[in-house]
Amino acid sequence: MSEPQLEFAAAPSLNEPPEWLRLNGVMVIVTPLKEIVRAAIPLVAVFFAGGGVHGWGQWLSLAGVAALIARGVTHWATARYRITDDQVELRSGLFNRKTRAVPRDRIRTVDITSEWQHRLFGLSALKIGTGRQDKSKDDELILDAITKTEAERLRTVLLTKTSTAPSVVDSVPAAETELVRVDRRWTWYAPFTLSGIAVVAAAFGAVWHFANDLHIRPDDITILHDGLELVGTESPWVLIPAAIVVLLLVATIASVLGYILSYWNFSVAREPSGTLHIRHGLLNTRSVSIEEARLRGVEVKETLPLRFVHGGRATAVVSGLRTGRGDERGGGLLLPAAPVAEAHLVAAKVLREPVDPTTASLTSHPRAALRRRLTRAVVSVLALALLAWIGYQLDILPFWVWIVFLVLTPFSAWLGHDRYRSLGHTLTHGYLVSRSGSLVRETIALRSDGVIGWRVHASYFQRRAGLVTLVATTAAGRGGYHVTDAGTSQALAFADEVVPDLVAQFLEPAT
Structure with a gap:
């Protein structure tokens, strides 16, 4: 008698990828709301351009709103995402199906942003990046x-490089160590950042652009028309100071409001996993995570007005996180405008150093650098004064323009001297430290093991003065940090000291 045959079901695969997940359904409201707010001015312009109760403008505006709503619904209906052991995947699209994947070992930044539309419904947007700086968004x-x-x-799963699937129940997060929290009294530093002037200029440009598109002239608005007539009757000696006062007042209000909106409850904390967690924002909140293993240094920036009130801000130099000049709201910001002592303190805490390397004594640059800066500052203003005087002689410019440039000559000379006093460099405790600038004085402390190469360049006038600009290249921050107008032998010796044997092979041996 034969033994009965037992049948076993096939064992499930242990490596099956997780299921595809939907985005939150409330995004069918959030996405159209965001798009409608951004397109509010063009929609209103089209609405009123149609004219009449049954004008074409109203129908086009309604069609635009309907298209934005349909876009949000379509994106939610087609979007799916999943996180595997190897990558993060997102696919979306109805007619043009698109799948995007980011390898987990290439993830450099995980940012969480919550605009006011998100916060109404308790939602956030998670942005995953690889640190690439090209304009493509494939990564x-x-x-x-x-x-x-x-x-x-x-954010925790992706930064700790674990294989935890999105369906796993959350564990209790480990306690963070807070490094700094912005004191709300520091808001008074905001007007000294020059950001308000940039905001006012940008707002003026946007209004001027839309006014041209809508064919609106200042004379068409009664208040502006009366104001222009009043201005035309005033002397320039009264008009210019008044305009400066108004500009400073508006810029101050704009800078304070911008500071509050951007940096409300700003804090930097260290997580036990070795990650710096930066949070800030009032209406639109942002959460940025930086792995300390990718930290290459810090940069302390002081605008000229901030220096008068002993203020400054600190920025992290991070591998895979590029920042441009003036990128005050960049992901690497460690401290907005605050007392400069606090900027140095948070920088030291982030670097795990007893003192901030940017406070080290610097080696001064040759006197030729002083002559170069004075010449460039004074000659440029005198050249402008000469051109303005020629314009006055030709009845192109008013008389006072070239007088203004002459008055600015002593200030430009002081500015050139101040730019020289700001120059300096040194090597301290394994950090390359360099400082330059006057209107915006920047002091960088870059880990010497983060320097991957050197560039040495000199213009014609620099060569005549025996000066060069040494650039330390790195895969972090701006990609290159300058030691400006140093002596040729001084710069090469410094490069060899920072990274031994890298530059020496290209130097001629001393005889």
């Missing part, structure tokens, strides 16, 4: 929108 993936709890958990 950038955004999950918009997911719940705040899910966003925080995914």
Whole structure:
């Protein structure tokens, strides 16, 4: 008698990828709302341009709103995402199906942003980046929108490089160590950052652009028309100071409001996993995570007005996180405008150093650098004064223009001297430290093991003065940091000291 045959079901695969997940359904409201707010001015312009109760403008505006709503619904209906052991994937699109994947070992930044539209419904947008600086967004993936709890958990999962699937129940997060929290009294430093002037200029440009598009002239608005007539009757000696006062007042209000909106509750904390967690924002909140293993240094920036009130701000130099000049709201910001002593303190804490390397004594540059800066500052202003005087003689410019440039000559000379006093460099405790600038004085402390190469260049006038500019290249921050107008032998010796044997092979041996 034969033995009965037993049948066993096939064992399930242990490596099956997780299921595809939907974004939060509320995004069918959030996405159209965001798009409608951004397109508000063009929609209003089209609405009123149609004219009449049954004008074409009204129908086009309604069609535009309907298209934005349909876009949001379509994106939610087609978008799916999943996180595997190897990559993060997102696919979307109805007619043009698109799948985007970011390898987990290439993830450099995980940012969480919550605009006011998100916060109405308790949602966030999770932005995953690889640190690439080209204009392509192929290596950038955004999950918009997911719940705040899910966003925080995914941030931890992606930064710790674990294989935890999105369906796993959250664990209790480990306690953070807070390094700094912005004191709300520091808001008074905001007017000294020059950001308000930039905001006013940008707002003026935007209004001027839309006014031209709508064929609106200042004379068409009664208040502006009366104001222009009043201005035309005033002397320039009264008009110019009044205009400066108004500009400073508006810029001050704009800078304070911008500071509050951007840096409300700003804090930097260190997580036990070795990650710096930066949070800030009032209406639109942002959460940025930086792995300390990718930290290459810090930079302390002081605008000229901030220096008068002993203020400054600190920025992290991070591998895979590029920042441009003036990128005050960049992901690497460690401290907005605050007392400069606090900027140095948070920089030291972030670097795990007893004192901030940027406070070290610097080696001064040759006197030729002083002559170069004075010449460039004074001659440029005198040249402008000469051109303005010629314009006055030709009845192109008013008389007072070239007088203004002459009055600015002593200030430009002081500015040139101040730029020289700011120059300096040194090597301290394994950090390359360099300082330059006057209107914006920048002091960089870069880890010497983060320097991957050198560039030495000199213009014609620099060569005649025996000066060069030494650039330390690095895969972090701006990609290159300058030691400006140093002596040729001084710069080469410094480069060899920072990275031994890298430059020496290209130097001629001393005889």
